[in-house]
Amino acid sequence: MRRALLALLAPAALSAQTDWPVYGGDPGAMKYSALADLNPGNVGRLTKLWEWSTGEAPMAQWKTRPGLFQATPLMIGDTLFLPTSYNQVAALNAATGREYWRFDPRAYEAGQAPNGTGFVHRGVASWSDGKTRRIFLNSRWRLIALDAATGRPIPSFGAGGEVDLAGDLVWQVNRRRYTNTSPPVVWGNLVIVGNGVADKFAYKNDPPGDIQAFDARTGKRIWKWSPIPQGGDGSETWENESWRFTGHTNVWAPFSVDVARGLVYLPVSTPSNDWYGGARKGDNLFAESLVCLDARTGEKLWHFQTVHHGLWDYDLPTAPVLGRVTQPGGPVDFVAMPTKMGMLFVFDRVTGTPLWPVEERPVPASDVLGERAAPTQPFPTKPAPYARQGFSATDVVDFTPALKELATRTVTSYRTGPLFTPPSLQGTVASPGLIGGSGWGGGAYDPETGIIYLKATNQPALLKLVTPPPSDSLDAAYALDFTASLDLNAKLLSSPDDPQRAAASLPISKPPYGTLTAIDLATGDHRWQVPLGDSPEIRNHPLLKGVALPPLGVAGAPGAIVTKGGLLFATGGGSALIALDKATGKVLWQAPLGAIGYANPMTYRTRAGQQVVVIATGGGAAPAKLQAFSLPR
Template sequence: MSTPKSRVHAIAGIVIALMGVALGIGGTWLVVLGGSWYYPLAAAGFLATGFLLLAGRPAALWVYAIVVAGTLAWALWEAGLDWWPLAARGDVVFLVGLFLVTPWVTRAFNHTDQRPASGGGDRRVSAFRRAGLPLTAALGAAFLVAVASWFTEPHRVEGLVPASRAGSTPTTQRVPPGEWHAYGRTAYGQRFSPLEQIKPDNVANLAVAWTYRTGDMRGRPGDPVETTFQVTPLKIGERLFLCTPHQSVIALDATTGQEIWRYDPKIQGGLALQHLTCRGLSYHAGTGTSAAAPIPPASTPAPAAPPTSPERPQPIAAADGKVTDRCSAKLFMPTADGRLIALNPTDGAVCANFGGGKGQINLWTNMPNVNPGSYYSTSPVVVTANLIIVGGTVLDNVSTNEPSGVIRAFSVETGDLVWNWDSGNPEVTTPLKPGETYTPNSPNSWSISSVDEALGMVFVPLGNQPPDQWGGNRSANVDRFSSSVVALDLASGQVRWVFQTVHHDLWDYDVPSQPSLIDLTIQGQSVPALVQPTKQGELYVLDRRTGEPLLPVVEKPAPQGAAARDRTDPTQPVSALSFDPPALRESDMWGATIFDQLSCRIAFKRLRYEGRYTPPSTQGTLVYPGNFGVFNWGGVAVDPQRQIVFATPTYLAFLSQLVPRADDKSLYVQGDERPADSLPSLNENFGAPFAVRLSAFTSALGLPCQAPPWGYIAAADLTTGKILWKHKNGTVRDASPLPLPFRMGVPNLGGPIMTAGGVAFLSGTIDDYVRGYDVTNGDQLWESRLPAGGQATPMTYTGTDGRQYLLVVAGGHGSLGTRAGDYVIAYALPKT
């Protein structure tokens, strides 16, 4: 008859043996795939331990001591003193070992072995000493290694940022120091403020000054998954101007947060939207009153609505609300139904002197493949003294019959078309005639452009022609301009220069970020430069006059072997300033336990992966960095005084698998999960030979299969390309089942800002915090908990009370799954 103590051995033996079976099956599969032999060897140790426990033999502890010691040696060989990779390899092994040395197990051994020990004494004591002490020693060694790893940061780069350089000439672009007139503060897109009231020695005193809620939340009928609150507000005069996910425009008092006016553009329903967002508004100062002037009496009730455009029936901006006969200053709002609306910043009235009395431009004019919602500007437009320059996003990976990615310039006063640049027909920039259409499906610019009016150029980041992962039918012009930054002449729209960041892009490596313009001191001379972040982690530093690299760019061999009827380029460009991570190895796979780490290793070995630029395949390709991007639309911040970049690199691997299509109607990757209403069937690629399955590379538990850190902050010298410091950033508090604030370094989506006070700010990490950092060394100095995800770029300004404010938008991101909200939060130092 079994005793409770022997039942302990039986249950523990069965559980440990079953663990051994699982490790044996998975480990053998991994070895067959060419992977590590550790797992089948560990499986043998688990099985032996389990069977010896079932037999009630103390030798089980000896065997398991060997398992613990062997696991520790293997973990150190693969991961070194890096805590999270060590934990994934040893957590289960260590916990099982701890259980085996508890009294429940050791006393059971004593109960089954009560014969006198040879040489006298009590065998119940010697049994544990002979078997339990080696296991205890092995566990102690593992614990000491774990403790040592808590005090090491192998991924950290330490260093200091130099002080302001002699000869540096920051450009104000006529924006007052306490204001923020464009998405990146100025048309240069630097995301740098000359304000210096907030400094490293007082930033810890920042506190909430006011909070405003817009009332606009994601989750309405017809919203796509990626409905996001990504706006960076403008600060003009004493007012803030922002837009909401569903495209309302709001003016607030910048010092108190009180609402002044709100405009609803009455967005058309039933849109084929892939994204629903508004990243910001654009501002033209005009020649009249400032944005803070009193509401003029010229605002009147709307007249009868003029007829809608023949190309595309649309709501009319002036049909419901105030109208101003003539706006001097203007706010420009791009809408999800394909309009660009001009508003009076004084009172939100529609500007009747724009768009032929309608107060809007119809962006569907001359467009091919008209499909409501499949084209619109998710990002703020570029405004110059005389022009508005507009790009737009098209549906990604839905079909080969999408609208054009044309770039157009309109008169800032009247809204008349001045020129159009179509990458499918790049030489002809004169406006099209009625009835003509732009090149369908051409590369588009969904991100933010920058402009240098003194040089007479607008700098446009371009994406890819859909479908992203197959390019067998691309034209020579598409291959020339895809995934590049293009400098267009402001007067004519003609190409001044083009720099391609990826040749024949098959990885959705769109150029996602606004180019940042900065004057660099190189060999004692001031050189106008352009800094272009990319999804693959390169930061290209170019002479913005010519597009020639200021930091070296070399062509490196790339993996070959594209899908049927496609090709790959033999080389790809690599910059001297690069945050491209090292290629993944099997030993880089990770998990919460030894078991999901094993499953990730098996998945890694089954995928096609030969490093960055491994072509998409029907087998399934590991894409690293993934199309989430090392850098995305948030871009970077550059300091024109110190001539550095503050960057927020993110590292996540993705999977890409081509699925052959036999027809242009069947749903190959969505099956019966066709989106409701008019929302598009993403990744089906109707008209192409392949659909595509895209996903993050995660384990069955939903954790990334690659080891952390997944997100950093970093600073680099723009004149030398040297990374000055790099620190992991953010916690998994809001991304794990339990709210554990483990500082693992997490992804972010939303850009940083820097200030002349020496403090940088970032709110875009997937944990709900805004943080402040010392620019000189990267140390985190301050953080504040947000009520929702902060996936937007902050900004800073001066209020009427003389205080410097930090403004953060917290609304969440649908695709990332961060907490939804409608918050605009202003922080300031205490009043003195």
């Protein structure tokens, strides 16, 4: 078995044209495949090729439950490598789904992960010296190096095959509150990694977002960079030296790498407290910024802050997309940053110069005692927004007059307004909500046409602040009322004694709840936008029986992939895998998955010449499966 697998992994056999060697398809996260075996003429004949189950379930002994299955596998040689919903790593035969090996880091022994996603993990990374190959998993606070042929830890890497990611940060942290959901990136002989942390944590010196680079052979740390400046450049944007104790400002989303230039691009998240910044007045660099580092040294080369003094949990949620496009002045190597706000910022990726002007526009002030919201926020003049921004009474659901009246009555009790209306004690209806706009699924870029494809969610959130009781995880003047906020995060509320309480399972806003947008990066213009997916729980709701509904789309973070064959594949966060014509957005084929496909798909060609499309489904309370589709032989 080992000899056969080593042969499959031989570097000479690898081809970027047939494989999917990096989480985003390539280091620049284009999510593009040069395969054209599947095309608009034959995609309607796709059928299930195989499926593989993780077999994971809740563990009473450890009081844990698996996360949603959101993995996008790597395909190298003829082997798939992927993490499971308990942070295990599996190697599968790409043609049959047969399991070669599985490694269990026993992450569950530390108890349930306290972040909102639990044990969710979306990918692994691969490194080779030309002779052997390693697979890297960042599980909670550990970076683990595995032999790709056997799945066994590499003893010479760190201590027994792993390094402690939380052992030498800017301050000491509780390891159980330090986690990871996105894969590391590899540049040369370096493995570069960020981290995640629960948004609900808000106390002094909670886990920070140090970016760390390790030697892929030995595990020795080569450099570290802090998104919260520890004195010096940017620290003046943290008043009263709040940089000394403010945590988060981490990079939980995937990175991107310009391999030739040795540049790594970081989508940085929100500081703690995510919704109240009275203890961290100022713009708070380099939070919610796109940051370009020298991959060799960790030196910051340039940055652009997309949100000043973040109060909305508008983390940069996904990998920046690196590509080349021809504009009137000639070809440009760009970096495009999708955002939760539904705005796409596009820059020259070497200099950080925006390809289209960005304007600072006035935004509403905060009415919360002690808060000082930024007076302006940056808005790109192109492309136009691709998600619904701001919320008013005209945005409420209007499927029936009764529902419209109920939704209008609900909304009038809260603060509403344009994008960047701050959280409030009254409760602010914010749109986009906590998952965007864009989510971690990000964009897909076609280098032949210059078109980028962006999934968006149109789902408001209620940002209602309360005075919390102090605890070891919450020490703040105000915190988000998660119960109220999650209820309105796409759910229509009524008073407790309202006989129409059944309407509480319907959205408060109009559809579409999920869209896919094609944007031409040569001009910055939208080519098309279509609803993506469907929402059967809405369409089949008892209160809507007999009501003719428009296309609904589906809310969700997963994005699309694009192929040379003229296709897009996506679920959008729904329970069907969908193939669309990339020129028009027309649905050409879809297959029910039997569970939510809450992952990005990927595609590859087997050694037998079959193009295969793979999607992870289920997890959590549903069986987690990897499902593969191809044309019948």
